[in-house]
Amino acid sequence: MSVTAASPHAYLERQARWTWIEVAFWAAALLPFWLTPNYLVLASQIAITALFALSLDLILGYAGIVSLGHAAFFGLGAYTAGLAAKHGWGEPITGLMLGALVAGIVGYAASLIVSRFRHLALIMITLGMGLLLKEAANSASWLTGGADGLQGVKMWPVFNTFRFDLYGYVAYTYSLIVLFLVFLVARRIIHSPFGLSLRGIRENPLRMPAVGASSRAHLRKIYTISAVMAGIAGALLAQTTETVSLASIDFERSADVLVMLILGGAGHLYGGLVGAIIFMVARDQFSGNTPQFWYFWIGTLLVAVVMFLPNGILGGLAKLVSTWRGSFWRGKS
């Protein structure tokens, strides 16, 4: 057990470097094209959900904001992109950006409120805002289609060449590329000084003002960025499935993504992705059974994770790795 006497620069350099596991992970994301070509639609759904989970990780895992209403931004992105396509503008990339923009604006407005609260008040306010938006979407059925969902969403081909096909080939490619690009941005944020301050807020919100940090400004910023990312995910869903329903904005979606993130491990950047994969695959496999069966196991899983694996799968793995290597000096994440 020796102290790595690396210089501080080398240490930080190493923190930010791409590990072979990461490269392998993204390479493996290409496998469905060859191994499971019949499941590309599911694969694109997983990629979209993974992106949504990543957006939640930024506020929950890194900044410590517990939100029970994050589906609000997912839904906003979905409905915006869906409405754009329904009313004649079916270009995917710009539709995506439009969804991101709307989600971002609402996210910024919400961040003004959210950054002021903690603990139960914060949980309740995020829950309340999510529920409010869902009710609004339900009531404004002239715009959103209400409980029946948005009909008539017709997408143009991506870059005017790649038409969305029934097998999900284009959908998965599109979703995966968007996921990867947004992931790169998230990764940059985490390794930036801003990311460090976010972790400081999560670790000890009291200490932050004492080192001169304006936590609220930081929280507003990350909340807005997270809302944009969630909006992109929602827009992707609308575009790849050519429908939008209230399910994209309801409490169950907010709760599901929270479960996925906790399962995978919050604050490890890949936790949401891993959790999304496991959750969605499991749900696909067990969807034949009655919903009660599903809820029973999810509930049990949650209890087990909290009691035995408080940092999720990735957290547990990270602990194992650091114990095996006998290295206590790494301090990763």
Next chain:
Amino acid sequence: MSALSTRGLDKSFGSLVVASDISFELPQGARHALIGPNGAGKTTLINLMTGMLRPDAGEILLGDEEITALPPEKRVSRGLVRTFQINTLFPNLNALEAVTLAVCEREGMARAWWQRISAYPSAVDEAHAILSSLMLGADCYRPTRELPYGRQRLLEIALALATRPKVLLLDEPAAGVPRDESAELFAAISNLSRDITVLFIEHDMNFVFRFASRIIVMVGGRILLEGTSEEVAADPRVREVYLGKSHHGVRHG
């Protein structure tokens, strides 16, 4: 012009008066100590000065600037910094990350989300230099929660130093530090630059007599008296307040 001064600070919680007409001045480069029995209101005073509590009346001046209405983080950027009596650190960050965080916040780099930290070598170097000056250089990659208590206490001071304080308020820096770790702490405090004005709260009278040139005695939310160590030690009222305590050399924590 003093480095830090207060005029007529009052604070009550309902009928509980925690601060009453607190007025004092800290001259530039001072080494003053604030002592008093538990419940005298010492930490409350620190909280008032740093902005964590709002006074009911009175003013606080940093240099010649009135800061009574400023939020805590703005006071820090103007140079008024404190450490905490109970370690208030970032458990899962290592010392290097923690101090780099403080440096980045000071320099306004914390807003940058599109550049890696390694693109700001000056911040990292400065953080490492501060840690080294406090004998924490070798431990700087360990997560804070794994550091021994005395080292964590030093990290408290490192974080404060990273903000380039003009006035430093140390809240019981020696509290809870085991005897075999206190030498480094004492060295760190001795080495504090004379450009920094220091006020520390302490119960350990050895510490106080060693480092402070003037002592302020607080009892029940008021300032009882202020004077040099000899004056305070000789004052009968102080003996009365500290009945028996001066024999114990108590270490708290």
Next chain:
Amino acid sequence: MIGPVIGVLFDGFAYGMLLFLLSVGLSVTLGMMNFVNLAHCAFAMLGGYVTVTLMNRFGWPFLATLPFAFLVTALVSIVFERVLYRRLYRASDLDQVLLTIGLAFVSVAVAAYVYGTIQQPVQMPSYLRGSVTVLGVGFGVYRLFLVAVALAITLLLVAALEYTRFGAQVRAAVDNQRMARGLGINVDGAFAFTFALGSGLAGLGGALAIEIVGLDPSFAFTYLIYVLIVVSVGGLGSIAGSFAAATLIGISDVAGKYYIPELGPFLIYLVMVVLLMWRPAGLFGRR
């Protein structure tokens, strides 16, 4: 003209009383230990199913089942507190939220498995059915009964809190836990008892709710939202706060649905968000 208004107010108040019974336990335990128990309404649901089982399977009269709804729920909650909850008192909000949501999921699944997903049909005794007309306004007998029970319990709780030694210990623990421990108060014991009492009351509320809102497995979550709204608006650790908030929410909900049905639950969510922004610690909360 006044008639419908009074009717709505009364119905709203009765609904509020039901919410009070469901919420008061959570408010006090949150105030005492800061433990976020989102399985609270699952306990309420348990009380409801106890009543259903006793009445439909064993033919018990309704009123006789109520003390059992209270007791069984209280006992079950003690088991959970001993086995699971007490390990998480120092854990983060998030962990507590997740654990208790997980328990709620499991309870919903079990309830659906054992009782099915349809609403439980339960026959109220004849003396609790129908309505009484006073000054030209009709008041449902059952709702009058509900209000009477809730008010009686409120008085008992307030009296116990103000005039018994145990009540004083609870108040001290809510006010400042560390100080209370330092004074030698057995905070953990007081908490366990209060937790059982609060859960028992929730169970009673669940039993009483069958006639008003029906009982099916989704109860654990549907009413959780209302309970959380009442607790966060009323302020943690405050009986008066829960009472006031429950009344406010109950009346707002009934009035909203009666006068502006298109808005549905929109109104309460809005009331909650606005109130929390104005007073994050709740109407009667501290901190």
